Amino acid sequence: xxxxLIALMAGVCYAQDGRFTFRILCAPCHxxxxxxxxxxxxxxxTFSAGDQDADLFRVISRGxxxxxxxxxxxxxxxxxxxxxxxxxxxxxxxxxxxxxxxAAGETIFWNKGGCGACHRVGTKGSSLGPDLTRVGRQRxxxxxxxxxxxxxxxxxxxxxTVTVVTHEGKKIVGVExxxxxxxAQFVDLSGKYYSFQKEDVTSMTREPRSLMPAIYGRLLNExxxxxxxxxxxxxxxxx
Numbered sequence: 001x002x003x004x005l006i007a008l009m010a011g012v013c014y015a016q017d018g019r020f021t022f023r024i025l026c027a028p029c030h031x032x033x034x035x036x037x038x039x040x041x042x043x044x045x046t047f048s049a050g051d052q053d054a055d056l057f058r059v060i061s062r063g064x065x066x067x068x069x070x071x072x073x074x075x076x077x078x079x080x081x082x083x084x085x086x087x088x089x090x091x092x093x094x095x096x097x098x099x100x101x102x103a104a105g106e107t108i109f110w111n112k113g114g115c116g117a118c119h120r121v122g123t124k125g126s127s128l129g130p131d132l133t134r135v136g137r138q139r140x141x142x143x144x145x146x147x148x149x150x151x152x153x154x155x156x157x158x159x160x161t162v163t164v165v166t167h168e169g170k171k172i173v174g175v176e177x178x179x180x181x182x183x184a185q186f187v188d189l190s191g192k193y194y195s196f197q198k199e200d201v202t203s204m205t206r207e208p209r210s211l212m213p214a215i216y217g218r219l220l221n222e223x224x225x226x227x228x229x230x231x232x233x234x235x236x237x238x239x
Contacts (some may be wrong), residue, residue, distance in 0.1 A: 018083030018085070022088075029068065036139065039069070039138075040139060043091050044092065053085050057085055060072055060081050098141055098229060098230050099226045100226030100228065102233075104230075105224075105232070108227055108228050120133065128189070129175065135235050136236045144229055148216050148229070149225070152209045155208050160176045161174075162174055162186040163204075164201050165201060166202060167200075172188060174189070174194060176206060182198050183195065
């Protein structure tokens with residue numbers, strides 16, 4: 001019993017050491033308590049890249065190609081990564097906060113909400129806004145709620161609003177595809193693609209705001225918002 005207690009206390013200390021590293025490296029995306037934000041909720045105990053300790057070690061070390069998850073090998077030691085894994089394990093718990101009905105939320109997504117006009121799920125919908133096929137793995141429930149009700153709170157990289165005013169005075173607004181000091185490429189809400197050189201227009205600006213309308217707090221009641229959240233959280237894609 002004495003040796004078991006000592007081992008347990010050592011494990012707790014090991015995880016707490018990882019907590020300090022987590023708050024520096026991981027909290028900006030995964031939240032100060034690992035409950036998610038721009039990055040997924042890590043307290044659920046299931047992860048998109050695998051659920052074993054070795055999987056977590058690999059993800060922290062090498063990152064995940066095609067996502068915002070960078071690799072930390074070379075920036076921290078293997079021992080620090082093992083402590084991070086121990087901390088993530090220590091905060092995992094069962095999470096039943098999603099109260100909505102995913103099937104009802106799917107109907108809202110494609111109909112009343114009109115979300116498919118800008119977002120894609122699998123092969124269905126539009127690519128104007130971010131692809132939501134795996135959003136349940138990539139974003140926390142709290143982040144998704146804010147994205148629905150306060151779309152300007154945090155803009156996904158590459159989806160800022162671009163505004164161009166032509167020499168004729170025509171104002172064209174769309175979603176960024178590429179923007180630099182010399183040119184702008186973007187897509188308007190009808191799906192039309194534009195490309196302009198800076199010298200050929202009167203003005204060309206890029207703003208950290210979303211073209212998604214901030215109407216869903218009025219359009220949907222609380223039950224419908226929860227249903228939509230349940231649907232979005234269910235979108236896990238494939239491994």
